[in-house]
Amino acid sequence: MYAFHRPWLIVILLLSLLSVKAQPPAPDLSDDARRAVDSIRQSSVLSTVAFLASDEMAGRQTPSPELTIASRFVASRFRGAGLEPLDDDATYFQSTPFEVSQPPTDDVLLRIAGGDVLSSRGVLCASSERLQVTAKLLTESEIAIAQTPQIVVIDEVIVPPQATDNPAAVLLTLRRRLRSLSEKGVQLVLIKCAPESPLIDVARKLSDSPLPLRQGLQPDCFVVLVSAMVNLEGVEVIADIGPQEVTQVPVRNVFGVLRGSDETLADQAIFVTAHLDHIGSRNVGPDKINNGADDNASGVTAVLSLADAFGSLQDRPRRSIVFGTFWGEEKGQLGSKAFVAQPLWPLKNITANINMEMVGRPETDARERIWMTGWKHSNLGQLMKAGAERVGVDVFDRKDVGEMLYTRSDNYSFVRQGVIAHSFSAGSLHADYHQPGDEWQKLDIPHMIKVIQGLFCGILHVANRDEAPEETE
């Protein structure tokens, strides 16, 4: 009723109905395109995904030597596919310095004044400056705001054994308490620990594999683990502890472009991407490596297979196609954020981002089908559907989680910049998600091949149409 007083609302309603109408069928595939589709086959798909998800890749943590090797592999494949680099130095890389921090392990001296050395069982946190302080040891209830510096001893903080897999999460649980202590002038917190405490493993893990600086959740105090057996009541402690060590490790996005054949449209690019990183390994359990075969070696394999197939075309698509992989998706889409902050292709000329996430393990009713996240936001799903239909692959709107997952992958870094960007998945939310069981042996390779062929036909359609995809909402 209300709407009838506003005729423009009816117009908008009609326009929005028009914009979701089914797209006209895509033109028939040329012989050239059909040959490229047929070139997407098991030998390369399986060998690629099995390598990226091998134990030697150690779960492709950001940052790690294995992720660096994986990015070199991607760059080599782009070169082999005949793509041009996007960067001025022709490396195919976009490098970003990534800061990691480690607490000191050896540079820790604690002494009871006039008495024994107090041995450290590990350091959980350290500030950026060396700590040299002598003070009477207080309990939390004895802290006096006016008195500074202060050293506090607290009882063991209970964390579950599996917490050692995720030191950042342990620091997060301690964060509020440590912050309130440091706000009261506490510079050093000693945590009493039993010899079998999981906190000792957490400290060991922190010293073995540094944390991203932004995950270090820097409290302004030092936290050192000490034996629960020593009587520390009322003693004076002399502390001399080195600062945290901050290092910069380069991490790399990888990009290669197949230039478009149409003089006008070649300035526009479709970005075909996937995240290369995963979550590394864990401390406990018989199998410690989170291989990330489905998440997201499968998506990267799709990107590499598509690069090979498009690179093999005699007739290049009219628009340019940029193939790319990102670091740091698992840490908050950091690689794609780094890209949009310093884009190697003008954002306004990015026609669409087609981002691949988990295309290897379908649900039983979704074999050889692809779902696109955030379906309602553009007509890209309709266009990809019209293109993929040519090889019998369906692209659909997964209504239960498609909208929620729209914001959960690298495509969303592009969306924030006003670029039409969606993730395409042909997988399921399986129990091996982010677990060591996400192995390449469990992938459905014939399904993957068919899905990649469907993606090829969808992308080809979008790359060759006169009109670019449009936003619908």
Ligand SMILES: [Zn+2]
């Ligand atoms: Zn993923």
